[in-house]
Amino acid sequence: MADNEGNIEAKNYGIGIAQKCGSFFLKGNSHADWGVQNRLARIFNPKSGNTVMLAFDHGYIMGPTSGLERMDLSIVPLIKYADCIMCSRGTLRSVVPPEMNKPVALRFSAGSTILTELNNECLAGIEDAIKLDAAALAPMVAIGDPNFEALTIRNLAQCADFTSRYGIPTLGVTAVGKNLVRDARYLGLATRVCAENGATFVKTYYCDEGFEKVVAACPVPIVIAGGKKLPEADALELAYKAINSGARGVDMGRNIFQSENPVAMIQAVKAVVHKGLSAKDAYQMYCDLAKKASK
Numbered sequence: 001m002a003d004n005e006g007n008i009e010a011k012n013y014g015i016g017i018a019q020k021c022g023s024f025f026l027k028g029n030s031h032a033d034w035g036v037q038n039r040l041a042r043i044f045n046p047k048s049g050n051t052v053m054l055a056f057d058h059g060y061i062m063g064p065t066s067g068l069e070r071m072d073l074s075i076v077p078l079i080k081y082a083d084c085i086m087c088s089r090g091t092l093r094s095v096v097p098p099e100m101n102k103p104v105a106l107r108f109s110a111g112s113t114i115l116t117e118l119n120n121e122c123l124a125g126i127e128d129a130i131k132l133d134a135a136a137l138a139p140m141v142a143i144g145d146p147n148f149e150a151l152t153i154r155n156l157a158q159c160a161d162f163t164s165r166y167g168i169p170t171l172g173v174t175a176v177g178k179n180l181v182r183d184a185r186y187l188g189l190a191t192r193v194c195a196e197n198g199a200t201f202v203k204t205y206y207c208d209e210g211f212e213k214v215v216a217a218c219p220v221p222i223v224i225a226g227g228k229k230l231p232e233a234d235a236l237e238l239a240y241k242a243i244n245s246g247a248r249g250v251d252m253g254r255n256i257f258q259s260e261n262p263v264a265m266i267q268a269v270k271a272v273v274h275k276g277l278s279a280k281d282a283y284q285m286y287c288d289l290a291k292k293a294s295k
């Protein structure tokens with residue numbers, strides 16, 4: 001019988017011992033179909049093994065979020081710097097030029113907004129995702145939500161069935177409710193549940209204590225969301241610490257598009273994620289690029 005104490009004493013994380021990848025460069029995906037691997041290799045840079053995903057799907061629950069009021073003006077100029085974009089199908093069709101040719105992590109669940117109860121979601125149609133050439137399907141998974149945990153895990157599992165059938169990876173997006181603590185125990189549970197239910201990779205949040213355990217116990221790659229806007233230096237520090245603890249990239253929105261200088265910021269984030277630049281050097285890079293742009 002399940003219990004909620006069995007994960008308290010967990011300690012054999014094998015920190016420092018990399019999970020064997022097999023023949024494919026991303027952990028947990030060596031046995032995936034060619035289509036899944038090919039799409040993952042478009043999202044993640046096979047050289048660095050990492051990705052900078054630009055997230056601008058916030059409007060699907062938050063409406064015209066600051067920085068996303070006119071995505072044609074604010075987001076389109078950033079897309080060329082991203083390895084992958086994450087957005088809703090409405091935004092993709094209405095705003096993103098198809099010629100930009102970026103892999104798309106398609107927001108694949110929807111149902112409620114910030115005005116009511118979040119997470120009461122169903123999946124979008126797979127035919128449309130195929131038509132849009134989605135590189136990944138991204139359903140929200142609300143672990144610990146008293147009302148919608150089961151519904152959103154079912155959505156994820158159904159999405160994973162689509163992965164098996166059509167070769168499109170599933171990105172499990174962990175939604176952390178207002179009353180839940182983003183600590184290693186919670187994030188470890190949420191990410192592991194996503195992987196166990198078929199996620200090809202998982203998006204979650206960074207935590208200062210024990211994030212390397214979250215990564216170690218999740219058998220598929222983790223990318224981190226940026227969360228609410230932070231000062232640029234702090235956001236770069238967050239990205240640096242996450243990558244150094246084993247995250248394979250960022251799926252970042254507000255800390256890029258709400259930055260004083262989004263073009264400079266996304267380039268600085270890329271330098272951290274792909275080149276291992278320190279947070280300090282990346283912040284200097286951000287300042288230099290922003291200064292140059294203001295001349």
Ligand code: 5RP
Nearest residue numbers: 055058225226227252253254
């Ligand atoms: C919004 C999302 C975002 O894609 C995710 O939170 C990443 O954006 P940010 O870095 O702004 O947190 O899931 O619903």
